[in-house]
Amino acid sequence: MNGRSLALLLLLAVTGLIVLIATDRLLAGRIDAERQTADERALLDLLPPGSYDNHPLAHPIALPASELLGIPAPTQAWLATREGTPVAVLLPATAKGYKGPIRLLLAIRPDGRLLATKVLGHRETPGIGDRIEPSRSAWLQVFTDASLANHPEAEWRVKADKGQFDQIAGATITSRAVVSATQHALQFFDGHRPLLLGGTSP
Structure with a gap:
């Protein structure tokens, strides 16, 4: 060559x-x-289309580790705004399910009312506990508009325990875990409003 x-x-x-x-x-x-x-x-997808005009994921809010959230390490939340006004906080939480942790995401309005909830991951029993998934049932909708103000502490239990919320048939432990985690997440929100709605440092 x-x-x-x-x-x-x-x-x-x-x-x-x-x-x-x-x-x-x-x-x-x-x-x-x-x-x-x-x-x-x-x-x-927890937020109604057109309800916000910012990019929440581009500016996460650093959160400290919290027992209320069930997350033992620092984590993050996201704030959705419209024309600079907060419309919802996306807050992660973890419940202690029947077979392991249930990772949740809650969309909370600035007034503390729950807009929507979804399950990000779990290991609950197929055919029973997995009915916490929106594709399996509409059970999570029982929390829509729930808040600490409109549900006193004694009501944050499943009806089998004389509380306010229906439980999934055959999956009472799973249901209890999600109800408790939702209440605690709302308590975290209530105690950290300036951080979550104003984006200030912890």
Whole structure:
């Protein structure tokens, strides 16, 4: 192979490398954008479309570890606003379920009323405890509009324990765990309003 052929091969290799790097950077940006969009859908689908105009995930609120949230390490929440006015706080919480932790996300209005709740992950019994999932039942809707103000402390129990909230048939332990975690998350919200609604540091 003569010098001219080697130079041509080297030029082709360098050109291919440049194209590969450029393509990788282009795709990486697109993949990151798609991942962020998927994350936003997963977390922000609790909020009614058009109810906010900011990008809550772009500015998370650092939270301290809290027994009320059931999260033993620092975590984060997100504030949704419209025209600069808070419309909802997205607050994570963890319940102690029958078979392990139940990871929850709550959307709470500034006045402390619960807008919506979803399950992010759990290991509850298939066919029974997994009915906490919205795709399996509408049970989580029992918490819509619930707050510490409109439900005294004694009411934050399932009806089997003489409380206010229905339980999932056959999954009383799971139901109790979610009711308790929801109450505690609302208590955390109530005690940390300036942090959650104003974005100040803890």
